[in-house]
Amino acid sequence: MLRILFLSLLLTPLVVCQRSHADSPGEQAMQQLLDRDAVVIPLWPDDGGPPNQTQPVAAETVADSKSGKPAIGNVTKPSMVLFAPPPGVEATGTTILFAPGGAYGRLSLPNAVDVCHWAGAIGAHCAVLKYRVPRAADDPGHRVPLSDAQRAVRLLRTGAADLGIDGNKIIMIGSSAGGHLAFNLANNHDESTYPAQDAADQHSARPDAVVLMYPAYLTQPTGSLTADPSLHLDRLSPERTPPTLMTVTRSDKFTFGAVNTMLRLRQAKVPAELHVYPDGGHGGCFDKYPLMEFVRPAARFLKDHGMFTETMQQQSNAFLDRLQATFLKRNPVSGDVAKSAAAEIEPVTPSADWTAGDRQLAALRKPAPEIISLWPGDGKRADDPGAELSEELPQRPDGLVRITNVSRPTIHVWRPERPDGRAVILFPGGAYNALAAEHEGTQIAQWLCDQGITAFVTKYRVPRREGMDKHAVALQDAQRAIRLVRSRADSFNVDPQQIGVLGFSAGGNLATLTVHLSDRQSYPPGDSIDAVRANPDFAILIYPAYLTADDTADGLDPLIQRLKSSNDYPPIYLAVAADDRFAPDSLHYLLHLQRAKVPAELHVYASGGHGKGLREIGGPFAQWTQSCARWLADLQNGTTNVIVKGSR
Template sequence: MPYRQDHQIAAMTDEAGKKDFNADKNRIAYLEWFDAPPKELRNGGCMILISGGSYESCCDVDLIKLWNKTFTQLGFQCVNLVYRTPRPVGIPYYQTAWVDGQRAVRKVRSEAKKRGFDPDRIGVISMSAGSHLALLLATSSQTPAYEKVDQIDELPCNINWAIVNAPAYGTTDAETGIPAPRQGYGTDVKLSNVFKFDEYTCPMSLHHGGTDIYSARTSTLVYRQLRRMNIPAELHLYADKGHGAFGLERGVEFMRQMGYMGKLEDEVELMSRYASDHSRADYSKMNIWPDGKMPDVQPNQCTPYLEWHTPKNLKTKAIQIIYSGGSYQGNDPDGFEVAPARRYLNELGMTVVTLKYRTPRPTTGLSKHTTAWQDLQRTIKIVRSEAAKRGLDPDRIGIMGSSAGGHLTLMGVTSSLHQSYLPIDEIDKLSCNVQWGIGIYPAYALTDGAEEPNKGKGNDDSAILVPEFSFDLKTAPMLFVHGDADGWAAMNSVKSWEKMQEMGIQSELHTLATREHCFQQKASPGTGSYTFLDRIWEFLTSKGFNK
């Protein structure tokens, strides 16, 4: 065993805490093989479970139990890696764990035939320091952590996928093994270079809480590097959550989408799943502008309007405004980007207002979004003016848009103190700030894609947020959902999330591996593209907006 140190043990904390625990009998790292799944469930894959514990212990006993139960039921052989802790002396704090990890992958691979799984279908799920180790295994298998011991070390130690929860010590302000004192931000703070991102780097699903002292910046930087390498990945960032493992079901959806659990089911049209307005009780349509008062009239544009959709059983006083995308060349309040969400929220008891904003793009030298932004600001004010008489809360209004509509949502969320037109009546004395926004694959948010799909996929540091987003003092938290393979790049959402994080605004983000623009139009059951509407309600619930 390389780098043997007499103070180290290999034991989960429940074992190490027993009165009769004998440290001298627990010096060697080991694999704990769990019962194989029933034959009818087996899918030919194996999951290595890796606890956290600051490299001082292996403490996540309950997580190991949960992961074993979850993945065994899904057909995976599960095995717990119990690596040496506490931290070694005189060598990097992660070195003995990395040695144990590389050796463990080789041992697992050597057992594949005997235990009935594919040696090239080995994944890991991890937590905290265990996720730092998982990132080493996922990105750096071609860098030997130790010299060859026996024939098992002839086997490769790469893994095939990873679900990485709350990775610690990933940025240069924390790579000495401490919480990130600057939250991973700063012009001199980068991703630690211990992660080599070699040619065997595998797809990952990264999960992180927005208030984690082991900064979520590690996950966003890892995600950015995976995108540069065209490696499919997911990023799940949770508002107001600290250090912990969140969204296990998102990791399962990632694995299903990637085919690690077998062939995907046939895709289903979203509109077919939400085909009627059976939960809607009342409907009304309103003009946005009084006759002769619409600003910057363009002869080529449609007439804007809004529609109220009130549920039969009102369960919240909150209001969600929804509108579609369409490259600012058209927009459809009855299409797949609006109607299903409207019906979904009506079923849950929330009032929805849909907006038809002015398109195509202005022809008189205005920016592509100017008239749409005017329509949105006016709509928010109208909704606020109508809320009380409809039994709703004028201070619980959110906006949601897709693609160009996602760009419009960012305008509404970040720039409500910026007047887009001169006041015309009493309604315009009301504010147009909102309490939340929902951006579904927002387009045009970065300078490398301000007019068309992102030329550099938004990955380069030179691709920054476009100047029309003010990020003023009324900027509201957002939920972002974006396809990882979208030409209107997922980095539109990631960099917007990062900006809000820097401002102390806790937002939520989910990217979806292999999925392109309009990921939700058709999706396979059990994937994130199929369940994405649930992320809306979960976000509203976590923030208390839908009470």
């Protein structure tokens, strides 16, 4: 029989006493599943029972739920089961208070075990909250679970010294209904839900940070953007609401709630992030790939807000690396992308007809890339109102190359040493007035080449032509670039079925239009190249601009129309910073993709502003390259939406 410790909570200071067994089946189940000693902390004094108990409930049980996972039911004596880090792991003082999900009808245990293992690996205490379920019909606003959560935080702070924890580093994590409870606590921690019981209730119930795993019920109805009124989102503020990180899978019906909450957190300037992974449904934790990847941004986010140390972040990443290694071992379809033998990149002789922008960009790589005109003849279109423009290189304060007055569009071919068959056509941003062709072009091309991907930096026509839609000539160039690369796939050593687009800001808008207007002929066909299909096989949209319009029903630009079926969409990756003014564009577009059932991934980082590319000055946003590289590898390997069997 495991050794169990109980804390008496009738008076302060707390007195630790020893027992030989746990009081309830749920506590016993947690002990057996984790196989570690724990401190069991009853939430309420024995006399009088828990407050707000409105109906009698049958005896507590532990049984498999409909999904086949063990769960606790009929909780009448709420408690916390507190696990210290295992022997050999130094305690850091940080505490994770975990609220399991279960639709407010039961408490699912597997996720609790997973989170305890993660916490133990990084030196954090983990307190599993056994809150009251099932929910009473006469409990508006989930006040009974909220009172249990408030009391739990207060008790942790009251007993911090005796428990060996830091009362100012309490992170609440919740999954599904537990995620709803965690956010309810985050924003309603000071709401009076029960009469004070003792000195513990003088402490604040505000958690220092929250992590919401596929939180449920944040909107009512589920598929709307109408917030649960009991959450009181009108009260959101940086002072009131702790830093909040959310994760969910795109196909989860609760994605609407996560997106709406992120929009409101951003509006209120609360530090927040949202990470949406491709198809994978609802539930899971460290047994589902790539959902488990959320641990990486979560550890960095918590470190940024003083909850984790740098060492804890490193240990968390190592924990995730071990999980992913287990996944790769058990899924033979995955593995390193096969690369061909090293290719000799022959020098390119500068041509007399290279424009000023072409020469400037070519000088950024040794040897210089091959430069190809998009259009035949002199490289200009006779129907272009700006055909007489003379290319210019406006100076930037940071010294990066910027190009405008483009009338002769080209693509710059960046070949990797070991190409793997994938190709990406790059569209730099610049508000359709200029091209940020270095930090959103050539620097990205090198990053892609490092992964074995052949990159094509597109110098499309800017500025926008007077009297024409801002994207008109740019879309012509983008479609022509896709067709040209696909038509010459053999000479570029790329697979014509693996040609994607990547765009930044206005270039992200342009990349989006190549998806939604792929069947629209933006110019009269002129040669055999124009008979080749122009739709990309995947799309990467980095802080895309101009995707929304206030005068439309769903907030999206009218050009972004739903395609005929989900099969008409390619897989899509999006990344943006929460403090970017275009962040709502990505969030609303993600909901469009959710409705269309498109395998999409979205990362909204807490900060980074707009237009940073992959530079470290982007702060947390600079991490987009990590998640995008993993997404590209998953796309190649077919490793998304997989359960790691036997990971526990």
